[in-house]
Amino acid sequence: MTISEFIYAFDEGSIYAEYDEQGNVYIYDNAYDTMMAQLGIDSSVWEVEDDTFTMSPSLLRLMAELADTPPAKRKEPPKYVILNGKPMERWCFFTIGNRGQYLVSHNTTDPEILTRCSYTREEVEEATKWLPEEWYNVINNLLTPLDVALEGKDNDNME
Structure with missing residues (x-):
C-alpha cells in the first residue's frame, strides 16, 4: 500500500492522516490538533503518542497494511x-x-x-x-x- 492510498482510504471522522516529504506518516486528532500516532519512513512499527488513541478494526487493518509494506514501496514513483x-x-x-x-x-x-x-x-x-x-x-x-x-x-x- 502506498502512503497516498493509505491517506485516501483513511475515513475515521475526528482523526486524519498526513505525511511529510520524507515519507513519515502521522495520524492527528482533529478536535485537539494532537498527534496520535506516527509511522517513520524506515519503520514497520506505529508509535502511538497518545494513550487515548482508539482504533476501529478497519483503521487497525489499514495501519497494519501500511506498516507491512516495505518502506521503498510506500512512496509512489514520480509521475x-x-x-x-x-x-x-x-x-x-x-x-x-x-x-x-x-x-x-x-x-x-x-x-x-x-x-x-x-x-x-x-x-x-x-x-x-x-x-x-x-x-x-x-x-x-x-x-x-x-x-x-x-x-x-x-x-x-x-x-
Whole structure:
C-alpha cells in the first residue's frame, strides 16, 4: 500500500492522516490538533503518542497494511506529463497514442485531468517501446515532472 492510498482510504471522522516529504506518516486528532500516532519512513512499527488513541478494526487493518509494506514501496514513483510548452491559462499536453497517432494533443485547466494523464517512467517505457527512436527521444525531451507542471501553472496565474 502506498502512503497516498493509505491517506485516501483513511475515513475515521475526528482523526486524519498526513505525511511529510520524507515519507513519515502521522495520524492527528482533529478536535485537539494532537498527534496520535506516527509511522517513520524506515519503520514497520506505529508509535502511538497518545494513550487515548482508539482504533476501529478497519483503521487497525489499514495501519497494519501500511506498516507491512516495505518502506521503498510506500512512496509512489514520480509521475511525468508530456508538456507542450509552458503552462499559461491551461496546460497543453500530449498522451501517448497508438500506431495510427503517436501523440494525442490535449488542453485542460483541471489539475485532476493532468494528473490522470501522467505517467511513471516505467509506463512511458512500456507505452513507447514500439515507437521509432526519434519519436521516443522527442517524448523524453518533453517529459516534465508532474509536480513541476502543477506548480508552473500556479506561479503563472499569480503574476
